[in-house]
Amino acid sequence: MRVALFVTCVNDALYPGTGRAVVRLLERLGVEVDFPEAQTCCGQPQFNTGYRAETLPLARRTAAAFAGYDYVVTPSGSCAAMIHDNYPKLGLPEAESLPGRVYELTEFLVDVLGVTDVGAYYPHTVTYHPSCHGLRMLGLGDRPLRLLRAVKGLDLVELPGAEECCGFGGTFAVKNPAVSAAMAADKVRNALATGAEVLCGADNSCLMHLGGTLRRQDAPLRTVHLAEILASTEHSTEKEPLV
């Protein structure tokens, strides 16, 4: 099987380790991965901030970059939700078929490949924050948790108030910094209370916000994208930078 990786602009620029982890993971599962280099950003920041005209060239570019692929896999529930829920509102004929071919990573693993045990090994205590767009727009349900539970050595602890937003919200984080920070503080307090070593998520933009808050507090908890946990094995060689 051949899939296109939609790495997303945030991962491309700031979290390439997540992109590399998706490639390692999918190749380990026997999937051939392409990276169409014409891809950049899905246009979600433009769209959600109220700039529909500026969204259009990026939606056209994204649709063109992934034309011809039956499966487009992305390690971001938020960017997948943008394509699923908002591209149809843009009225672009060339982007019509894309939403049906885009899969968030855990959706692709569980629904398309039919695996929950991906052969990963990660000997750490982990708590999981389900980001809002994956949770409520895509309806990912317990797919991420089923994948995490099958990881060898991993001790999964429940995050109190898991379904509550972390306060990132794209430009919300800078337009409403006080509320955004207050939400992050509560999320981080809940995460620290679990005693976990790792706060895992499936959207690096939320993890950037929470990781930045944790680092400011010098808190003993690091954020790691789900793909990096699933890509880890007993023989892992790549040392991922702490995010």
Add this chain to the structure above:
Amino acid sequence: MSGTYLGMPAFPKAAAVSTQNAQLRANLTHATHTIRDKRAKAVAELADWAELRQAGKEIKDRTLRRLDHYLLQAEAAVTAAGGTVHWAQAAAEANRIVADLVKAKGEREVVKVKSMATQEIGLNEALAAEGITAYETDLAELIVQLGDDLPSHILVPAIHRNRGEIRDIFREAMSRWGRPAPEGLTDSPAELAEAARLHLREKFLRAKVAVSGANFLVAETGSLVVVESEGNGRMCLTLPETLISVVGIEKVVPTWRDLEVFLQLLPRSSTAERMNPYTSIWTGTTRGDGPSDFHLVLLDNGRTDTLADEVGRQALRCIRCSACLNVCPVYERAGGHAYGSPYPGPIGAILTPQLRGLTSEVDASLPYASTLCGACYEVCPVAIDIPEVLVHLREQVAEHGTGHRAERAAIKAATWLLDHPAAYRTALRAAARTRRLQPRRLPLPGPAKAWSDTRDLPTMPEQSFRDWWKTRGQENTP
């Protein structure tokens, strides 16, 4: 809307202050989490909740599509039942109608049933300017009125107060409005409720005129419906000789069969009850039973304009249950006053700017008072896609609002870069090369400082993903 909210600061400014109020945060977190958990249980009891929600949405949409027809039907039915119907296009007109009706009765005071529409038009203030005192009789509205305060929640207007604060307000202010608080009043809920009961009873028995809103107006018979918990509304609706109801034009439902759907959706979403304790329904006047003079003021106040907006009109489906407030993480932290309107929270963020327009600082900031997390849409009993309307309103602000020139320029520049992959790659490489020079904290003003006041910036990686992919390709190709 109400003059009392004029000149409110933009949401981020107000919220920057309110998020620092530890007592307020504690009151709100406790109250909203309690109601949200109870609501989840009440809704889970019904196996057909999804179908009810869909029915509620469709009934409202069908009614709104032929609103003119149903309003005329309702007017004819109310008139036939002995009531008088008045039409008010704007707040001032509605206030004038009510004030004239009260004065025509020779009265200087009215008792009020809890009503969002009269909060919206600032009726109490307008009546006060005419020398008429309006007494709020809903317990929470009474607390707000006695405290010279503003409501901060649709269902629980005094949600920002705890019982100690309420005791102090009663002790301090009740005597100025009527019967004083009993000596030695404590903060026990039973004592507070008894103090309010004694204070209000005197007003119920004296009042000649009552003012209410309505949750629903059934077009086929011209019947008005008020659902409530305390029974104070029932007192106002039945004891005085004259009843004036100010009702938004979107409150109409065609038939009693349609009403049945909402009488299931509303209590479970709102107070988390299977059925609310008091449901009062009246049709015009009935000789020897209740008010002998009934006036219905049908209020537009921006609703027709909202109806004209194909995306925004779904806000008119709202039945004021406040479930969206109770699950909103932004409301929970900022509190209701930051929204500068009697309609706070997610629904307020889409309703207020549509009813009042986007001209004031606070109204233009409301569409951004959300992370678009979608929790509001999930619980809305009439499936208002609040995030969709928020984004739609942001488009209008970005298009017409002031102060968005720099943002537009930045968005355009970013879009250009992202639409030119070669330039994009160069920019990523430049950022990677200078990574050691980039601070994690920025003392500079602007969006970067707004971020780095409480959060470290992420560290640039040595190599972007696309550069890694390129080198990997070269290694793999002999």
